[in-house]
Amino acid sequence: MKSINDRSQDIGPFVSQTDDAIIICRCEEITKGEIRQAIHDGMFTVNEIRRYLRAGMGLCQGQTCGKLVKNLIARELNVIPDQLDPATSRSPMRPMEMKVLGNEEVSHV
Amino acid sequence: MSKHLSKYNDVIIIGGGIIGNATAYYLAKKGLSVTVLEASKDIGIGGSSRNGGGVRQSGRDTRELPLAMWGIKNLWPGLSEELGVDVEYTQKGNLRLGKTAAHQKILQGLTDKAVSCGLDVRMINGDEIRAINPYLSDEVTCASWCPTDGHANPLTATLGYYKKARELGVRFITESPCFELRKIKGVIRQVVTPDAIYEADKVLVAAGFDSRKILATVGIDVPMMPLKMECLVTEAEPPMFLQMLGTADADFYGHQSKHGSFVFGGSSGFEHLNKDNGSPISSSIGASCTCRGIIKYFPALADAKIVRAWAGWLDDCADHVPVISPVEEVPGLYITCAFSGHGFGIAPAVGYNVAEMIADGHSTIDLSALRYDRFKPKQ
Numbered sequence A: 001m002k003s004i005n006d007r008s009q010d011i012g013p014f015v016s017q018t019d020d021a022i023i024i025c026r027c028e029e030i031t032k033g034e035i036r037q038a039i040h041d042g043m044f045t046v047n048e049i050r051r052y053l054r055a056g057m058g059l060c061q062g063q064t065c066g067k068l069v070k071n072l073i074a075r076e077l078n079v080i081p082d083q084l085d086p087a088t089s090r091s092p093m094r095p096m097e098m099k100v101l102g103n104e105e106v107s108h109v
Numbered sequence B: 001m002s003k004h005l006s007k008y009n010d011v012i013i014i015g016g017g018i019i020g021n022a023t024a025y026y027l028a029k030k031g032l033s034v035t036v037l038e039a040s041k042d043i044g045i046g047g048s049s050r051n052g053g054g055v056r057q058s059g060r061d062t063r064e065l066p067l068a069m070w071g072i073k074n075l076w077p078g079l080s081e082e083l084g085v086d087v088e089y090t091q092k093g094n095l096r097l098g099k100t101a102a103h104q105k106i107l108q109g110l111t112d113k114a115v116s117c118g119l120d121v122r123m124i125n126g127d128e129i130r131a132i133n134p135y136l137s138d139e140v141t142c143a144s145w146c147p148t149d150g151h152a153n154p155l156t157a158t159l160g161y162y163k164k165a166r167e168l169g170v171r172f173i174t175e176s177p178c179f180e181l182r183k184i185k186g187v188i189r190q191v192v193t194p195d196a197i198y199e200a201d202k203v204l205v206a207a208g209f210d211s212r213k214i215l216a217t218v219g220i221d222v223p224m225m226p227l228k229m230e231c232l233v234t235e236a237e238p239p240m241f242l243q244m245l246g247t248a249d250a251d252f253y254g255h256q257s258k259h260g261s262f263v264f265g266g267s268s269g270f271e272h273l274n275k276d277n278g279s280p281i282s283s284s285i286g287a288s289c290t291c292r293g294i295i296k297y298f299p300a301l302a303d304a305k306i307v308r309a310w311a312g313w314l315d316d317c318a319d320h321v322p323v324i325s326p327v328e329e330v331p332g333l334y335i336t337c338a339f340s341g342h343g344f345g346i347a348p349a350v351g352y353n354v355a356e357m358i359a360d361g362h363s364t365i366d367l368s369a370l371r372y373d374r375f376k377p378k379q
């Protein structure tokens, strides 16, 4: 299995594609071309793309675009998608107001 | 699996956090060949991607203050341009807030020390505080104010150094945990990973609290412990304020980021008793406790929605000040670790000065107060 650990490996030049303008991360409006360019900047994992571009950092926390980003990386690096880890999911699973998350009082209905 | 002997380098850096990446960049700029070995799959997975983004001078120990002041003057302002990545550096001051006489005393003590080092920091009262930040509750009665402090985006800063170093020819290899350092004829020479042995004239250990295990293989110890800390982030909110904030009691700290979300860190008081075995997972009490702390200072944020919470490790040193030092017993070996929860703001200055130390044998800022052999038993 090809390894992506050597970050200096030759992945060829960035070649623009006709659909580079389509939006992959809808929350943060990150395009396919921006993600592909980030891979050529050295971002070889879903977490790195996320931290570099904010793809998957908006309201839905990557629930919509996570797979798409992973597939884009796999294609650009010429590896199988299963080789890549998904982005880390974290609490809270739904956006929650501070006053709710911080509430310690138990209400007895 | 038999280990191949990898290509020879001028310098090997162990740890792909912001300290390792920044040092790699400044070394490559000087023309040295560098390989960075990162244990995990992701560059920057440690504290460097988990911190609160504070770029502060105020509140620092006088031993590391010169480094912080120098970096803020000389490196942070031009960093986005230098790296070709927006690091979102925002220099709009730091407010450290207090509500009680005890808080006032803590803040005054920190302020007096910083002033003696030439930092522009002063105590201000409630009205002056609300003139700077009108969203603060009336209960806030005192603060230390340092107008030249600020914040930046730790994610893009860490990966920006990585991107730029890689462009300059630095080799980064992930999933390559170093588990042993080897000397040959009394000087550092080899870095051993499960897959390969790397050779270099100089080796920098920049692996956070894991540096302790690595350094132990050549008989060197830095007295530090991992300490968990938690952070949270809100959805994007309309622009409210630009300062970095903290409190005398350390209930929380944080800022509003460029795209609008608030990033806050905080503690519950149970961090040193954390139960998980080595993975920085947020606890059930952490984010809730931080939210209560924030609302007490910022009632207006009670309705802001939290979208994510996470945890990270501090490499907490015996005296809460980093170790940045050459190691005389092992010629060619250098250490940068034990940042004790405030290594992000000084990272560019550390990278720059350590690159000088490694390449030229001396650095712009005198780092002798941060040596590895400063720890003495109590009698």
Ligand SMILES: Cc1cc2nc3c(=O)[nH]c(=O)nc-3n(C[C@H](O)[C@H](O)[C@H](O)COP(=O)(O)OP(=O)(O)OC[C@H]3O[C@@H](n4cnc5c(N)ncnc54)[C@H](O)[C@@H]3O)c2cc1C
Binding pocket: B014, B015, B016, B017, B018, B019, B020, B037, B038, B039, B040, B043, B044, B045, B046, B047, B048, B049, B050, B051, B052, B053, B054, B055, B056, B176, B177, B178, B179, B206, B207, B208, B209, B210, B211, B214, B229, B230, B231, B265, B311, B312, B313, B314, B336, B337, B339, B340, B341, B342, B343, B344, B345, B346
């Ligand atoms: C929650 C939190 C909030 C913080 N807030 C602030 C703040 O507001 N302001 C501030 O200035 N600082 C802050 N800090 C501290 C700051 O994040 C760190 O001091 C800084 O990121 C340290 O960078 P580093 O490169 O030394 O460590 P890390 O980023 O931890 O990098 C060390 C790297 O070494 C790798 N590694 C470990 N073992 C090995 C091995 N055997 N071989 C190879 N690689 C290895 C790790 O995987 C990791 O990537 C905070 C930290 C935390 C956790």
